[in-house]
Amino acid sequence: MSKMYRPLVLMVALILILLAAGCWSGKASESNNNKARVLGESDRTEVVLYFCDRDGHLVVEFRELAEGDNLPEAVLRELIRGPETNELLPTVPEGTTLNGVVVKDGLARADFSPELKTNHWGGSLGETITVYSIINTLAQFPEVKRVQILIDGQEVDTLSGHLDLSEPLTPNLELVKK
Numbered sequence: 001m002s003k004m005y006r007p008l009v010l011m012v013a014l015i016l017i018l019l020a021a022g023c024w025s026g027k028a029s030e031s032n033n034n035k036a037r038v039l040g041e042s043d044r045t046e047v048v049l050y051f052c053d054r055d056g057h058l059v060v061e062f063r064e065l066a067e068g069d070n071l072p073e074a075v076l077r078e079l080i081r082g083p084e085t086n087e088l089l090p091t092v093p094e095g096t097t098l099n100g101v102v103v104k105d106g107l108a109r110a111d112f113s114p115e116l117k118t119n120h121w122g123g124s125l126g127e128t129i130t131v132y133s134i135i136n137t138l139a140q141f142p143e144v145k146r147v148q149i150l151i152d153g154q155e156v157d158t159l160s161g162h163l164d165l166s167e168p169l170t171p172n173l174e175l176v177k178k
Contacts, residue, residue: 091133093119106145
């Protein structure tokens with residue numbers, strides 16, 4: 001090869017290497033973008049949870065959950081976990097677990113462990129706050145119009161003697177602090 005063509009061949013080789021590297025990194029970048037779409041912010045949903053403030057009002061706390069979750073169950077599990085801020089108080093008794101949530105024909109049937117009742121601190125305000133934190137949290141979903149609270153799959157008359165839970169209830173946003 002003559003000395004005259006050597007720089008040209010080297011330049012063409014360098015351009016081909018750079019193009020190949022650009023295509024390869026483009027594919028990696030595209031793959032990373034797809035992964036970001038699967039795991040990123042766009043696949044998360046902001047939900048509302050209702051906790052209690054120190055004055056006995058329901059107060060909103062926002063959380064982000066993965067869209068792939070069963071959102072009615074996921075929000076109740078977050079509600080059971082409690083507030084993220086120290087200014088708010090839990091509304092679900094300690095030790096309570098969620099057995100599941102079934103939504104059908106506008107009715108959400110939320111099934112809890114017995115601790116929802118046995119560990120409840122009582123009082124009409126306490127029972128009202130617990131019940132409506134659950135109901136209002138579930139009612140944020142358009143498919144939920146009414147909520148029936150169950151314990152181990154069974155309907156209950158009340159948690160602590162103040163609210164009739166034998167029938168499904170509708171949300172009560174008047175309890176929410178503005």
